[in-house]
Amino acid sequence: MSVLEISNLCAEVDGKAILKGLDLTIEAGEIHAIMGPNGSGKSTLANVLSGKPGYEVTGGSVLFDGQDLLAMEAEERAHAGLFQAFQYPVEIPGVSNMEFLKTALESAAKAHGEEPLSTAAFMKMLRSAAAELDLATDFLKRGVNEGFSGGEKKRNEILQMKLLAPKLALLDETDSGLDIDALAVVGNGVTAFHKEDPTRSVLMITHYQRLLNHIVPDIVHVLADGRIVESGDKSLALALEEKGYAWLNKA
Amino acid sequence: MANESVHERLNREYSAGFITDIESETLPPGLNEDVVKFISAKKGEPDWLTRWRLEAFEHWQKMPKPDWAHVDFEPVDFQAISYYSAPKSQADGPQSLDEVDPELLRTYEKLGIPLHEQEMLAGVVRGNVAVDAVFDSVSIATTFKEKLHEAGVVFCPISEAVHSHPELVQKYLGSVVPQRDNFYAALNSAVFSDGSFVYIPEGVRCPMELSTYFRINAQNTGQFERTLIVADKGSYVSYLEGCTAPMRDENQLHAAVVELVALDDAEIKYSTVQNWYPGDAEGRGGIYNFVTKRGLCRDRAKISWTQVETGSAITWKYPSVVLRGDDSIGEFYSVALTNNRQQADTGTKMIHMGKRSKSTIVSKGISAGGSQNSYRGLVRVTPTASGARNYTQCDSLLIGDACGAHTFPYIENRNPGATVEHEATTSKVSDDQLFLCAQRGIDAEKAVSMIVNGFCKEVFRELPMEFAVEAGKLLEVSLEGAVG
Numbered sequence: 200m201s202v203l204e205i206s207n208l209c210a211e212v213d214g215k216a217i218l219k220g221l222d223l224t225i226e227a228g229e230i231h232a233i234m235g236p237n238g239s240g241k242s243t244l245a246n247v248l249s250g251k252p253g254y255e256v257t258g259g260s261v262l263f264d265g266q267d268l269l270a271m272e273a274e275e276r277a278h279a280g281l282f283q284a285f286q287y288p289v290e291i292p293g294v295s296n297m298e299f300l301k302t303a304l305e306s307a308a309k310a311h312g313e314e315p316l317s318t319a320a321f322m323k324m325l326r327s328a329a330a331e332l333d334l335a336t337d338f339l340k341r342g343v344n345e346g347f348s349g350g351e352k353k354r355n356e357i358l359q360m361k362l363l364a365p366k367l368a369l370l371d372e373t374d375s376g377l378d379i380d381a382l383a384v385v386g387n388g389v390t391a392f393h394k395e396d397p398t399r400s401v402l403m404i405t406h407y408q409r410l411l412n413h414i415v416p417d418i419v420h421v422l423a424d425g426r427i428v429e430s431g432d433k434s435l436a437l438a439l440e441e442k443g444y445a446w447l448n449k450a
Numbered sequence: 451m452a453n454e455s456v457h458e459r460l461n462r463e464y465s466a467g468f469i470t471d472i473e474s475e476t477l478p479p480g481l482n483e484d485v486v487k488f489i490s491a492k493k494g495e496p497d498w499l500t501r502w503r504l505e506a507f508e509h510w511q512k513m514p515k516p517d518w519a520h521v522d523f524e525p526v527d528f529q530a531i532s533y534y535s536a537p538k539s540q541a542d543g544p545q546s547l548d549e550v551d552p553e554l555l556r557t558y559e560k561l562g563i564p565l566h567e568q569e570m571l572a573g574v575v576r577g578n579v580a581v582d583a584v585f586d587s588v589s590i591a592t593t594f595k596e597k598l599h600e601a602g603v604v605f606c607p608i609s610e611a612v613h614s615h616p617e618l619v620q621k622y623l624g625s626v627v628p629q630r631d632n633f634y635a636a637l638n639s640a641v642f643s644d645g646s647f648v649y650i651p652e653g654v655r656c657p658m659e660l661s662t663y664f665r666i667n668a669q670n671t672g673q674f675e676r677t678l679i680v681a682d683k684g685s686y687v688s689y690l691e692g693c694t695a696p697m698r699d700e701n702q703l704h705a706a707v708v709e710l711v712a713l714d715d716a717e718i719k720y721s722t723v724q725n726w727y728p729g730d731a732e733g734r735g736g737i738y739n740f741v742t743k744r745g746l747c748r749d750r751a752k753i754s755w756t757q758v759e760t761g762s763a764i765t766w767k768y769p770s771v772v773l774r775g776d777d778s779i780g781e782f783y784s785v786a787l788t789n790n791r792q793q794a795d796t797g798t799k800m801i802h803m804g805k806r807s808k809s810t811i812v813s814k815g816i817s818a819g820g821s822q823n824s825y826r827g828l829v830r831v832t833p834t835a836s837g838a839r840n841y842t843q844c845d846s847l848l849i850g851d852a853c854g855a856h857t858f859p860y861i862e863n864r865n866p867g868a869t870v871e872h873e874a875t876t877s878k879v880s881d882d883q884l885f886l887c888a889q890r891g892i893d894a895e896k897a898v899s900m901i902v903n904g905f906c907k908e909v910f911r912e913l914p915m916e917f918a919v920e921a922g923k924l925l926e927v928s929l930e931g932a933v934g
Contacts, residue, residue: 249889250889251885252881252885272888273888273889274888274889274891274892277888277889277890277891278891282889283889285886285889288886289880289882289886290883291883291886291901291904292904293901293904293905293907294900294901294904295904298900299887299900302892302896302900303887303891303892306890306891306892306893307891342904359890363890
């Protein structure tokens with residue numbers, strides 16, 4: 200079954216049409232990448248899917264794992280297994296990473312009618328996940344993203360993704376602001392996340408081909424003016440890198 | 451999240467807002483010398499105390515109302531208030547809990563106050579806490595009297611202490627907050643009706659937490675309780691005060707005075723959870739909380755004020771410490787939360803007189819809705835206080851964009867050898883923070899409560915364990931509907 204099925208999606212921000220009839224289907228286990236010029240609607244797509252306030256859906260439908268995604272509150276989408284790694288993760292001073300993740304997992308357990316993990320089991324899981332991402336233990340005690348470097352913030356997003364174990368991970372320009380080493384850590388984190396359970400799906404939004412060297416996509420899409428205008432395999436990303444987006448308009 | 455929806459959802463329920471239907475004996479509104487004499491006579495007070503009240507009343511009439519606080523309200527008509535209200539069945543004074551009006555006990559049950567000693571001994575409700583409950587103007591019952599008596603601790607209504615321990619009361623009443631200290635303290639000195647009295651003998655560690663619950667029930671009454679705590683040399687006591695009032699459309703006045711005396715090497719820990727009725731979402735009704743709290747530290751003594759202020763339409767309150775003794779310590783830990791139309795102007799005064807005296811101020815102000823929240827603090831170091839140290843940390847958190855946070859720190863340092871530090875921050879619960887939480891599956895109410903609790907952590911740590919949990923829950927309830 201498809202994990203995500205977007206049909207003719209139209210959305211506005213402040214009365215301005217951004218998405219203009221977007222179609223996209225992702226099957227369970229697939230890794231997709233969306234590329235496209237600035238202002239084409241890449242981040243709008245991610246935010247509409249995760250339910251960020253301020254975006255108005257004016258048409259179309261989105262099925263997530265067979266459910267009507269657009270009818271759900273943002274936290275329900277999270278509970279259903281949708282995860283968004285943010286381009287600019289915000290800070291929450293005073294709330295430790297540990298506490299934040301524990302609250303998130305408890306909310307998910309409650310929504311699924313399950314018993315929450317014991318504190319000991321939670322800590323064990325958290326420590327091992329942090330170690331895989333090269334995050335020190337004191338990092339977990341610090342406020343959420345408080346005073347983190349750009350790289351730490353992104354690694355923290357991947358840590359949250361690992362623990363919440365979603366069905367679909369939306370990576371919104373996760374590669375922006377990362378140096379080469381951090382990019383490798385994040386790339387390996389996402390690849391490991393996918394390997395751990397091959398039914399998990401990933402939708403990467405990126406400007407650059409370089410992320411795709413670390414996370415190899417099954418399908419690459421090009422988004423322009425609110426629609427998918429071209430889809431292909433990994434070679435499409437390379438062609439874009441070489442020729443730029445203008446080449447598509449001529450084609 | 452649109453601002454619209456923040457405003458739409460700014461309506462909270464006040465869970466302590468019931469009115470108890472009991473017969474009361476209430477003086478008609480108005481204040482004059484006869485009223486002062488009536489109150490004094492009602493309590494069978496000795497002449498010195500009657501004169502003391504009358505002196506205070508005389509001063510009060512000449513005093514201007516303070517207008518420097520960052521609060522805005524219709525002037526109080528002091529002649530429209532009744533200065534004495536007592537549940538009628540109390541006229542003869544209950545000798546034990548069995549004689550207390552059952553309707554009244556039910557009131558306290560609704561408030562979750564454990565008046566029944568057996569429940570408390572069994573630890574059902576709150577564990578080892580002795581409670582004095584002040585209902586409107588009179589003290590209803592003091593539990594655990596026997597156990598405290600064994601330790602030599604005196605814990606009783608102040609009206610009773612006037613008779614049972616006249617020398618202590620006469621010596622210390624007004625010794626920290628004089629009759630003419632300020633407008634509301636003078637008013638309180640003239641008309642105070644009841645309150646708690648505590649004396650801890652030399653070298654005694656009070657065997658349990660002492661606690662007072664205040665409740666204003668009758669309409670158009672003011673509450674003017676007076677609390678006096680004396681910790682003799684080398685003693686220790688931890689004291690907790692809680693307050694609630696029913697929902698009424700009119701404003702009610704609460705002008706209390708709390709005096710703490712910590713003699714050499716003594717320690718007093720005074721914690722307040724204040725949840726007076728804050729008024730409705732449009733700002734109708736609510737308590738005017740104009741309170742004077744001050745402690746005096748002798749050599750090596752320590753006084754620690756911890757307050758969690760969530761209620762009242764207007765809060766005007768500055769728990770202070772006079773560090774008269776050498777090596778004495780003053781602490782002030784405060785969480786003040788305002789929502790809707792509430793206004794709070796609160797903080798502390800640390801007066802350093804003793805050598806190497808030390809003070810710590812940690813203030814956390816949280817503003818939501820259309821409320822105004824001000825920190826006002828004074829650190830004064832006199833020329834005698836060589837080696838004095840103060841550290842002040844003052845943080846404000848804003849929820850929504852219709853509220854205000856203000857900081858008024860005053861530092862008067864007259865000793866070049868003293869160290870005074872002040873740090874302040876202002877932050878906001880942003881829509882992006884709430885969305886990050888929502889995307890991780892945490893709903894808005896839970897997210898705000900998590901953020902606010904994280905913000906208040908340093909203060910909650912100072913509260914006795916069971917009350918820290920209560921304080922966290924109270925914040926959650928007070929913020930209900932503060933986000934959309």
